[in-house]
Amino acid sequence: MKVWAIANQKGGVGKTTTTVTLAGELAARGYRTLMVDMDPHGSLTGYFGVEADKVSGGVFSLFQQESPTLRGQVIATCVENLSFVPASLALATVDRQLGAREGMGLVLARALADVRDQFDFALVDCPPMLGVPMVNALAACHRLIVPVQTEHLALQGLDRMLRTMSMILKAGKPTLPYVIVATMFDKRTKAAYQALAALHEQYGDHLANVVIPVDTQFREASRAGLPLSAHAPRTRGMLAYRDLLEELLNPTPVQ
Amino acid sequence: MKVWAIANQKGGVGKTTTTVTLAGELAARGYRTLMVDMDPHGSLTGYFGVEADKVSGGVFSLFQQESPTLRGQVIATCVENLSFVPASLALATVDRQLGAREGMGLVLARALADVRDQFDFALVDCPPMLGVPMVNALAACHRLIVPVQTEHLALQGLDRMLRTMSMILKAGKPTLPYVIVATMFDKRTKAAYQALAALHEQYGDHLANVVIPVDTQFREASRAGLPLSAHAPRTRGMLAYRDLLEELLNPTPVQ
Ligand SMILES: Nc1ncnc2c1ncn2[C@@H]1O[C@H](COP(=O)(O)OP(=O)(O)OP(=O)(O)O)[C@@H](O)[C@H]1O
Ligand SMILES: Nc1ncnc2c1ncn2[C@@H]1O[C@H](COP(=O)(O)OP(=O)(O)OP(=O)(O)O)[C@@H](O)[C@H]1O
Ligand SMILES: [Mg+2]
Ligand SMILES: [Mg+2]
Numbered sequence A, B: 001m002k003v004w005a006i007a008n009q010k011g012g013v014g015k016t017t018t019t020v021t022l023a024g025e026l027a028a029r030g031y032r033t034l035m036v037d038m039d040p041h042g043s044l045t046g047y048f049g050v051e052a053d054k055v056s057g058g059v060f061s062l063f064q065q066e067s068p069t070l071r072g073q074v075i076a077t078c079v080e081n082l083s084f085v086p087a088s089l090a091l092a093t094v095d096r097q098l099g100a101r102e103g104m105g106l107v108l109a110r111a112l113a114d115v116r117d118q119f120d121f122a123l124v125d126c127p128p129m130l131g132v133p134m135v136n137a138l139a140a141c142h143r144l145i146v147p148v149q150t151e152h153l154a155l156q157g158l159d160r161m162l163r164t165m166s167m168i169l170k171a172g173k174p175t176l177p178y179v180i181v182a183t184m185f186d187k188r189t190k191a192a193y194q195a196l197a198a199l200h201e202q203y204g205d206h207l208a209n210v211v212i213p214v215d216t217q218f219r220e221a222s223r224a225g226l227p228l229s230a231h232a233p234r235t236r237g238m239l240a241y242r243d244l245l246e247e248l249l250n251p252t253p254v255q
Helices: A015-028 A043-047 A058-062 A089-098 A107-114 A132-140 A152-170 A190-206 A217-224 A236-249 B015-028 B043-047 B058-062 B089-098 B107-114 B132-140 B152-170 B190-206 B217-224 B236-249
Strands: A002-006 A033-037 A082-085 A121-125 A143-149 A178-183 B002-006 B033-037 B082-085 B121-125 B143-149 B178-183
Touching: A002 A015, A002 A132, A015 A033, A015 A043, A015 A082, A015 A121, A015 A143, A015 A178, A015 A217, A015 A236, A033 A043, A033 A058, A043 B152, A058 A089, A058 A107, A089 A132, A089 B089, A107 A132, A132 A152, A143 A152, A152 A178, A152 A190, A152 B043, A152 B217, A178 A190, A190 B217, A217 A236, A217 B152, A217 B190, B002 B015, B002 B132, B015 B033, B015 B043, B015 B082, B015 B121, B015 B143, B015 B178, B015 B217, B015 B236, B033 B043, B033 B058, B058 B089, B058 B107, B089 B132, B107 B132, B121 B132, B132 B152, B143 B152, B152 B178, B152 B190, B178 B190, B178 B236, B217 B236
Parallel strands: A002 A121, A002 A143, A033 A082, A033 A121, A143 A178, B002 B121, B002 B143, B033 B082, B033 B121, B143 B178
Antiparallel strands: none
């Protein structure tokens, strides 16, 4: 089983959208795909019609068990080969209550190891905060996907965040392969092209060749509670994520 | 001094943009205005050209002092009557390190009381996370402003979050007057009108009459490091925030 984490401390850059769209496409291609919602706000959980405040177990329960297990926590979606582990409100308390305890960064990695025969891919959606839930996702994943909006302010925090992320990981891993994905690209504004050029100059091969365009169908898909591949398979946003998936399945050495 | 907090656990809804734009307009009208950046990602700090990883004091230092004071932490901007207290990376550790300690929710309130003669308004920009920094902002403010995108998924988590916020506060205050502001309204999509109608039905008088439209000038202003009132005072986004400010300065009883 391959584990991908989708993270960025900046809010509203398309983390949940990227997780759901890539997972939907993997499932449509026949891969058994698990999504994990590590965000206490529960956007991914809500996308599939479950209210985060009605979830009693979910991801949070992993932090309460001696040996964390996902058994009994996986919810099937109406899409074949696609299921998810929901978030709950209590995830917002993990840092305050458990943050200082030993080994709290490896809970998700241990739980995912337990189900590695049942799934081909696990995609982990992160909250917009450098805390215990995100650290767990970074420690558990084989590759990190960082959606970034193509605008000036979003680039400022990116470099700093990537340094902080590798600092968090240093204790655990040599380096974590990461790929930056430019999202919500609006080809009508000059600033978007300037930001894209700056991203390419600074990150080179870590920047995905594919750019995700602005597409109102993403919001329509989320209203319908369906991944874009099931809701509007021919729209430009979906075609871009399909190309991105090709790139991710056949990476260049750096990524 | 009036204190307004701008918060929403959902990311990328326009919290920082709302803080900077309202503060810029207050300053343009001659009010001495202080912005406080409680987000460890430091978007507001970066907007005004300061790197959050180069900040040694800032908001985080309040959590380390016996009697928290903002003296020496306030940075002037190039706009008259407008200054700010920067965020630093260390804010991301507050929950893990200090969250369980008594009185950690009142640090900002005590520090702002210290400078209440120097400013007419203090606007506090919150991170997209229910944690100690946001709790401090809620405890210190007289009014809560909640920017919300006019799309279906953003409405799902709103009700739950408002309930959680008032639970956090119950121990401290009777109720906190809040106003919901619909942002990034795209008049070309039917879904936006449906979401706005749903907001009005569910929240009635708590919903601001003014709706903030999509406007590419916000990104241009952030590139220039200037509030919109200084960068493009006649653009439709600015006119909407001016109307919003009128509404906030002359509230209806519920808000
Ligand atoms: N390429 C796109 N074009 C248009 N809209 C998009 C695109 N990608 C995402 N969106 C919309 O932008 C909003 C924010 O996206 P999303 O919730 O996925 O971001 P996020 O990074 O997960 O946010 P958070 O920080 O709250 O977790 C949603 O309304 C989504 O439908
Ligand atoms: N009305 C608007 N029209 C167009 N773009 C907007 C509008 N309001 C905000 N934006 C843009 O949307 C992006 C997100 O806004 P902003 O950073 O203010 O959100 P936020 O809620 O503070 O995000 P975070 O959750 O990361 O703190 C920015 O690029 C900003 O310039
Ligand atoms: Mg999300
Ligand atoms: Mg912000």
